Amino acid sequence: MYVAVKGGETAIANAHRLLADRRRGDRNLPSITIDQVVEQLGLAVDRVMAEASLYDRALAALAVRQARGDMIEAIFILRAYRTTLPRFGYSEPVDTANMKVERRVSATYKDLPGGQLLGPTFDYTHRLLDPSLIADEAVEEPAVKEPGEHVMRVSDILDGEGLIEGDGQMPEGHVMGDLTREPMEFPMARDLRLQALARGDEGFLLALAYSTQRGYGRTHPFVGEVRIGEVEVELDLPELGFAVSLGTIRVTECQMVNQFMGSAKQPPQFTRGYGLVFGQSERKAMSMSLVDRALRTDEFNEDIVAPAQDQEFVISHADNVQATGFVEHLKLPHYVDFQAELDLVRRMRRDYDAANSGETAKEQREAAE
Amino acid sequence: MMDAKLKQESPPDPARKNAMGLLARATLDELNAAWEALADKPDVHPVRGPETGLVMVRGRIGGGGDPFNLGEATVSRATIRLSTGEIGHGQLLGTDRQRARLAAIFDALAQRDGNSAEVEALLGRVADRLAQEERRKAEETAATRVDFFTMVRGDD
Known part of the structure; x- marks a missing residue:
């Protein structure tokens, strides 16, 4: 045919x-x-x-x-x-401690060096539609004030007492992975998981983060801090033998501080989840940090009892380009596949009907006798 | 002053590193104006590019731990040689190859005696603008700082 x-x-x-x-x-x-x-x-x-x-x-x-x-x-x-562009290299890691901070809030310390800087936030707005935007009315210039002291990282404050784990070291001899260069493999190391989460779908990560709060892999989180601002991107130039600045990018960082009761090997201390995202997106950075912490089950001997703790489930489904490709491909022509299935169902139906009508005839005979 | 070749082989050169950082953030208008203002325009020969590609931006776990790959950024770069022999490199975020080429030219000029005043003037203008922008942003952010005060409760 x-x-x-x-x-x-x-x-x-x-x-x-x-x-x-x-x-x-x-x-x-x-x-x-x-x-x-x-x-x-x-x-x-x-x-x-x-x-x-x-x-x-x-x-x-x-x-x-x-x-x-x-x-x-x-x-x-x-x-x-x-995918159409060549890769020039890897940057030096960005230094978020020296971020030009545009917003920084902490839920764990009220008074901390640098203070609570609200920045351009939707928080505390009443979420009422604003008709003045329809009329395109003139907008006030921002208020200004004398800048204060350096915005110190919250994790450094707790670190002084030894009550919080360090920033996060990979096992000795670990070679940093790159998802864009190697296929995914599980179990996946934390550096690769963070790369996957950083580009993961905001809605998916938000839902998973929410699930941990509702009891599916609870982590007792506090926002140590969220900060938004510009960081310098430096690239090492082999021709010169030193790194030079390429300019700045805006990122959002979230340090989630989580309760940990300790184990036989580790004393009770706070553990951490980390979120770092391109641009201004604290919802994503916070979700990422919650999911990062939930996925660290092997490090804290935690049982995997919830979806957010299952790294294969989380990482395999976080990429919305892959997800949309596979879901949406279903609408493309499957005419031949479907013809084959249709043929199969017709045959099964014939067999079923034949067997069934035989049964019915037998039953009727039995009833008549 | 050291000659260009010697200078390139030397370990971290804070002045050149700083200048390249400023050139990376110079606008096309700033670069074009500085080029137009040059009394003695050099002959420029392309060595590499200008071309656009990607740099994988890395972060650190927990902010200060081991590195991980955050995501890529577009980068444009160019390498040029002046007829007087100096090699210049330009590299900056974004897809503006014209800016990268001009940045490379000024990087080379910065290493040549004679043009330093004009190059310094450009770098000074860019540094001033960036400092002003940064100052303004810091002031705007500072105005959103919460000044807590404690309410006295109970009987007077």
Whole structure:
């Protein structure tokens, strides 16, 4: 039998033409510019950069616009773009202790060096729709004040007493892994898990983090601190023999402090979960730190009793580009597969009906006798 | 002053490192203006690029522990040679290859006697702008600092 495999080309071309039209929308309205997306939808841009795992505001804004605001589509587009570029190298690790802090809050210490800096936050807003934005009224300039002292890391405060574990060392001789270079393998070391979580889907990580709070792998968390700001990216230049700055990127870091009762080998102390995300996204950084801590079951001899503690489950399903690819591929033509299944079900149904009608006839005979 | 070749082989050069960091953050307008202002424009020969690629940005577990890969960033870079022999490197975040090429030119010029005043002027302008922007942001953030005060409760 011959199966039609052609004929979609015109339809596809016209569908894409229609998509371009719908994307542009009403031609009487001005077209939105990339700069406008960067400036006014900055957190959408940040999310696309984080989950595409590619820091570039302009390209992420272009992706948002091209995807008509569909975040996962935009992430997919940007992730695909990165595969077209060569890799120049690995940066020096960014130094978040020297971040140019734009926001820093701690839930564990009220008065701490650097203070509680609220920054541009949605917290304490009433979440009421603001009609003044429709009228596009003029916006006040920000208030200013004399800057205070260096914003000290909360983990360094607790560290002085030895009541909290250190920043996180891999076993001796461990070679740092890179998900973009090697296939995933389980069990997965913490450095690779953090890379996967940093680009993981915000919604998925949020749900898992929430599940730990509701009792599915409880970790007794406190936000040691969340900080947002710019850090310098330095690249070692072999030609010169030293590292030079390439510029700055904005990141969000969360230090989650978790209770730990101690074990035979370890004294009771606070343990930690870590979150670091491109752009301004404390929901993601906090979720990441909760999930990071939940996944460290092997280090603390914890039983795996909940989904958030199961690294194969978490890491294998955190990537929304992979997830959307596999879920959405179901809508592509499966005509032949389905014909085969249909044929099978028809045959089974014939057998079933035949057996059943035999049964019924027998029963009727028995009843008559 | 050391010659360019010797200088490149030397261990960390704080002045050049600092200058390259500033050139990486110079805007295209700043770079173009400085180029236009050059009295004696050098002949520039491309050695590598300008080209755009990726750098894998690394973080540290817990902020100060062992490194892990956070995600990539776009980087543009260029290497050029002046007709007088100096090699310059430009590298910066983003996809602006024109900026990378100009940064490389000024990196090379910084190593050549004679242009230093013009290069210093450019670096000074960029440093001033960055300091101003940074100061402004720090002040805006400082204004959102919480000043706790304790309420006195109970009977007077």
